[in-house]
Amino acid sequence: MSQLTSHMSDSQSGDHAAAHAHGVDPALLRHENTHLPAGWGKGLMGLLGVAGVACLGLTAAYPFVAGGEGEKAAKAAKHAMASYHVGFITALGIMLGALAFVLIMHLVKAGWSVTIRRQAENLASLMPLGVIFALPIVFFGGKLFKWFDPALAKTDTLLQAKSAFLNPTAFYARLVVYFVVWCYLAFRLRGYSLTQDKTGEKSLSNKASWTSAWGILAFALVTAFAGVDLLKTLDFHWFSTMFGVYFFAGCMLSAIAVLALLMVLIRSSGKLEGLFTQEHSHDLGKLMLAFMVFWAYVAFSQYFLIWYANIPEETAWVLQRGGGSLTNAWTPVFWILCIGHFLAPFPLLIIRKSKQSFTLISLFAVWLLVMQIVDFFWIVRPMVYPDKYIAPNDVVTISETTLGLTWVDFTGALGPVFILLAAAIWKMSRVPLIPLKDPRLPEAATHKNYV
Amino acid sequence: MANKKIYKTESGELVYGVMAEFANPAELSHAAEKVRDAGYTKWDVYSPFPVHGMEEAMGMKQTNLPILVAIMGLSGATIGFLFQLFVRHMAYPIVHQGKPSDAWQVLIPVTFEFGVIFTAFSALLGMFVINGLPRWNHPLLRKDRFLGVSDDRFIIAIEAADEKFDAQGVKTMFEKAGATAVELVTEEADKRKVKAAH
Numbered sequence: 001m002s003q004l005t006s007h008m009s010d011s012q013s014g015d016h017a018a019a020h021a022h023g024v025d026p027a028l029l030r031h032e033n034t035h036l037p038a039g040w041g042k043g044l045m046g047l048l049g050v051a052g053v054a055c056l057g058l059t060a061a062y063p064f065v066a067g068g069e070g071e072k073a074a075k076a077a078k079h080a081m082a083s084y085h086v087g088f089i090t091a092l093g094i095m096l097g098a099l100a101f102v103l104i105m106h107l108v109k110a111g112w113s114v115t116i117r118r119q120a121e122n123l124a125s126l127m128p129l130g131v132i133f134a135l136p137i138v139f140f141g142g143k144l145f146k147w148f149d150p151a152l153a154k155t156d157t158l159l160q161a162k163s164a165f166l167n168p169t170a171f172y173a174r175l176v177v178y179f180v181v182w183c184y185l186a187f188r189l190r191g192y193s194l195t196q197d198k199t200g201e202k203s204l205s206n207k208a209s210w211t212s213a214w215g216i217l218a219f220a221l222v223t224a225f226a227g228v229d230l231l232k233t234l235d236f237h238w239f240s241t242m243f244g245v246y247f248f249a250g251c252m253l254s255a256i257a258v259l260a261l262l263m264v265l266i267r268s269s270g271k272l273e274g275l276f277t278q279e280h281s282h283d284l285g286k287l288m289l290a291f292m293v294f295w296a297y298v299a300f301s302q303y304f305l306i307w308y309a310n311i312p313e314e315t316a317w318v319l320q321r322g323g324g325s326l327t328n329a330w331t332p333v334f335w336i337l338c339i340g341h342f343l344a345p346f347p348l349l350i351i352r353k354s355k356q357s358f359t360l361i362s363l364f365a366v367w368l369l370v371m372q373i374v375d376f377f378w379i380v381r382p383m384v385y386p387d388k389y390i391a392p393n394d395v396v397t398i399s400e401t402t403l404g405l406t407w408v409d410f411t412g413a414l415g416p417v418f419i420l421l422a423a424a425i426w427k428m429s430r431v432p433l434i435p436l437k438d439p440r441l442p443e444a445a446t447h448k449n450y451v
Numbered sequence: 452m453a454n455k456k457i458y459k460t461e462s463g464e465l466v467y468g469v470m471a472e473f474a475n476p477a478e479l480s481h482a483a484e485k486v487r488d489a490g491y492t493k494w495d496v497y498s499p500f501p502v503h504g505m506e507e508a509m510g511m512k513q514t515n516l517p518i519l520v521a522i523m524g525l526s527g528a529t530i531g532f533l534f535q536l537f538v539r540h541m542a543y544p545i546v547h548q549g550k551p552s553d554a555w556q557v558l559i560p561v562t563f564e565f566g567v568i569f570t571a572f573s574a575l576l577g578m579f580v581i582n583g584l585p586r587w588n589h590p591l592l593r594k595d596r597f598l599g600v601s602d603d604r605f606i607i608a609i610e611a612a613d614e615k616f617d618a619q620g621v622k623t624m625f626e627k628a629g630a631t632a633v634e635l636v637t638e639e640a641d642k643r644k645v646k647a648a649h
Binding site: 300303304307308310325350352 | 551557559
């Protein structure tokens, strides 16, 4: 085809084909279009960073501000820790989703996404931030995870049965393995990409594909386990075989939302003209829609099986979160998730314009990111003000649950996310905005969704 | 439509349109752009493989099919939901597995499947209707030259049904656009139609 199309020169379709044959229009790759000036976005970064640190500070201060003694103080500490956990999981999820994005795109040798991939690489390589965010668990994990308590292991039959897996030492060991795998994959893949920027060596793309091939298996295993360890064990009596996938679906959705926001931010500062177009935004929007639907699919599958089987060990978790026919304080949150996380955005996001317009896709991205925080909030927070403690053989009671929503829920959830976004903006201006010499860059530069 | 012109050859055959062959996909693209710019609406391009950028060269507009599919999909899901609710809750309510007969949870999988099947079928059937399918024959298939589009030929055909159609004008335009051959295509002789045209 290239010989035939070389006849074309003066028409639109001619340019299109010529770009395929000869690489990217050098004007698009000029330095000003593919690099942000050093120190770019200092204001935004400072704002997000300060807001993030302030949020974290306030969260840490909450137990002291709330005051009280004995049980009340313990509850306040638990509340602050749980709120922070929501933010930690959201931030970690964004990084994990970004890493999955890079892995998938290398694995399928995707062309269209090359101009987006660098931002995903940047996000994933912020993984050490995830390690820092995880530190409070090391110090205050006992407030979050009931099973940290050695006394409980003596009395709780289920915990005794699970104690080989559910003990702090094994938990920390697993966390280390998770972060080692994530960091290794993130740095290795970004390293290939950055080296290729300088050398233009095409074989690096193949190496990245190869790494992604085994990497995605390791990633899937580790991430599913992490979802179980960090979220599911908050209620260690409960089990769901769907939970790892549920966690991954949420991570992927929030990562794509953040990627869309970052790309629109770059584009609105006048960079990547012709390299990130409404065609790329359209495809990113499609992925966002797809993972939103996937989240709903997995969430419903999990809920539906629990509802149908109606086994107390499983239903307790859902009943506590307002998903039963008896309502409690969490019922509104349950319905906010059903409607806000799927039913309402679905018919809107399916419209082509919503995905092509930079303004609209940013609005959807922010909305879905907020909904993802609500999702993690719904998973984590009921543990602070639970129903009567539900032992497997007890009758399930849905007594006066309260949401107990205060400002710390907002500061805790937003702090880590703000800091992550600030760090992502900091990374943006330090490296080229796209993989400059990726062999599939021409494909991305001429990417089009036809009618 | 009232004063729609009907073109016939001197021997009285109905004219389907004019087709032109082009040397390669590039020529084909350029010619398609010219046909597009001349404002023709009832025409098509035929090639052995998809040609990049042809949608633009032809000035193709987005189809309305998605709107039809969306409406059908939503109606399908609604019908599936209501039908189940009617059967389970009103027509023949029985308690099974201790679940209330109006539980919404149990209706979701079938509602989803109804939505999917209505979407899929309306997309397929809608595509058939919009494209005028199925049809058993096509005037272009009577031309040996045309049969080559499944091998190595690149062809554009403008239908006589197009409002701007004028056999001589179309021929001149094709020749200017670099056609290697231009042919008149006639409908299969159908005596009744020809008579009616008189």
